[in-house]
Amino acid sequence: MKPLGGVGYLALVTIETPNEDVRRAAAERLGALATPPGALGRLGELAVWVAACQGEVPPRPVDNVRLVIFAGDHGVAQHGVSAFPPAITGAMVRTFLGGRAGVSALAKAHGVQVRVLDLGVDEEFEDLDAATREALTAHKIRRGSGAIHLEDALSAEETTAALEAGAAVAREEIAAGAQLLISGDMGIGNTTPAAAMVAAGLGLPASEVTGRGTGIGDDALRLKADVITTALARAGERTADPVQTLAALGSADLAATTGYLLEAARRGTPVLLDGLMSVACALTADRIEPGAAAWFAAGHRSTEPAQSMALEKLALVPLLDLDLRLGEGSGAVAAVPVVRSAVALLRNVALLSELAPGDPA
Ligand SMILES: Cc1cc2ncn([C@H]3O[C@H](COP(=O)(O)O)[C@@H](O)[C@H]3O)c2cc1C
Numbered sequence: 001m002k003p004l005g006g007v008g009y010l011a012l013v014t015i016e017t018p019n020e021d022v023r024r025a026a027a028e029r030l031g032a033l034a035t036p037p038g039a040l041g042r043l044g045e046l047a048v049w050v051a052a053c054q055g056e057v058p059p060r061p062v063d064n065v066r067l068v069i070f071a072g073d074h075g076v077a078q079h080g081v082s083a084f085p086p087a088i089t090g091a092m093v094r095t096f097l098g099g100r101a102g103v104s105a106l107a108k109a110h111g112v113q114v115r116v117l118d119l120g121v122d123e124e125f126e127d128l129d130a131a132t133r134e135a136l137t138a139h140k141i142r143r144g145s146g147a148i149h150l151e152d153a154l155s156a157e158e159t160t161a162a163l164e165a166g167a168a169v170a171r172e173e174i175a176a177g178a179q180l181l182i183s184g185d186m187g188i189g190n191t192t193p194a195a196a197m198v199a200a201g202l203g204l205p206a207s208e209v210t211g212r213g214t215g216i217g218d219d220a221l222r223l224k225a226d227v228i229t230t231a232l233a234r235a236g237e238r239t240a241d242p243v244q245t246l247a248a249l250g251s252a253d254l255a256a257t258t259g260y261l262l263e264a265a266r267r268g269t270p271v272l273l274d275g276l277m278s279v280a281c282a283l284t285a286d287r288i289e290p291g292a293a294a295w296f297a298a299g300h301r302s303t304e305p306a307q308s309m310a311l312e313k314l315a316l317v318p319l320l321d322l323d324l325r326l327g328e329g330s331g332a333v334a335a336v337p338v339v340r341s342a343v344a345l346l347r348n349v350a351l352l353s354e355l356a357p358g359d360p361a
């Protein structure tokens with residue numbers, strides 16, 4: 001990190017690139033392995049990226065992988081954009097705490113640490129024991145974010161606080177030894193603000209970015225696109241600025257996710273991105289500090305069109321393409337074994353020069 005002085009929260013540091021000398025040395029090692037050139041395909045490229053991020057060749061095993069699920073409610077969820085009611089958000093938060101969600105099963109299978117945080121869920125979780133509730137809500141910004149077609153999602157102060165909360169969470173995870181970070185999402189209606197953030201970032205109309213989220217039908221899809229069109233018009237020229245985009249079109253949980261990804265990049269910790277919410281925030285992070293995306297790899301391609309468009313803009317090719325549309329960090333967690341496979345290859349395969357010649361007889 002290079003301090004630049006007090007020019008405001010978002011311009012305090014510039015983001016360095018992963019280590020270029022190590023990247024070159026890792027690529028050289030890859031080319032010298034006892035495999036035909038190019039035979040490891042994108043696993044080889046992935047291993048080289050991990051080495052460059054770590055600043056070490058061969059790369060170290062990626063044992064400590066940590067997922068943070070940013071939960072929050074969205075005003076638009078009360079306006080017909082989702083196939084499910086907002087009460088599911090809190091219910092799923094309890095399911096993560098109980099280790100019974102989709103991503104919980106994947107995380108257990110792959111040894112990934114899971115932490116769920118309430119940044120903006122529209123309830124108080126008074127039924128939970130005090131310690132659990134305190135940990136869950138330690139970074140809470142507000143109860144529910146504004147319905148973006150009618151009002152701003154957040155005030156300017158809330159936006160800054162959410163970005164800072166996400167950055168603090170990243171620092172906590174890095175202090176806990178994270179070698180790879182993942183962001184997950186939970187919040188009924190969140191594909192609407194996330195698609196709007198992608199539309200703002202790429203200058204696209206709602207018709208191109210709107211997807212079916214939890215599985216809405218054609219009528220709800222039209223309504224959702226109208227909500228996004230109205231929200232973009234309401235935000236107006238503020239869409240040219242990524243932080244103002246978060247205030248106008250995002251939410252507490254999405255702003256915190258953006259701060260988390262940005263801080264990971266600033267601190268040189270690699271990130272595996274998940275579906276639409278994770279990638280919309282990655283796009284926003286890279287708009288705030290160009291170069292952040294050099295620290296991101298794409299775990300999977302989701303069925304949401306805006307996710308693919310944002311990945312293309314960031315020049316990231318997803319590791320998996322399984323028609324997943326769950327969120328929670330699930331696609332990224334499913335891709336963790338792919339990252340570990342890549343690292344194992346670059347660490348453990350012999351060099352061609354080391355091959356013992358066979359007995360010619
Ligand atoms: C039971 C359930 C579990 C989920 N886990 C993630 N999502 C995902 O679906 C929601 C986004 O889709 P939309 O914008 O259409 O509401 C978010 O909660 C996201 O985390 C879930 C949704 C449901 C219903």
Ligand SMILES: O=C(O)c1cccnc1
Pocket residue numbers: 191212213214274275276277302303304307324325326327328
């Ligand atoms: O892209 C995603 O991760 C996604 C898609 C639909 C619903 N929830 C998440």
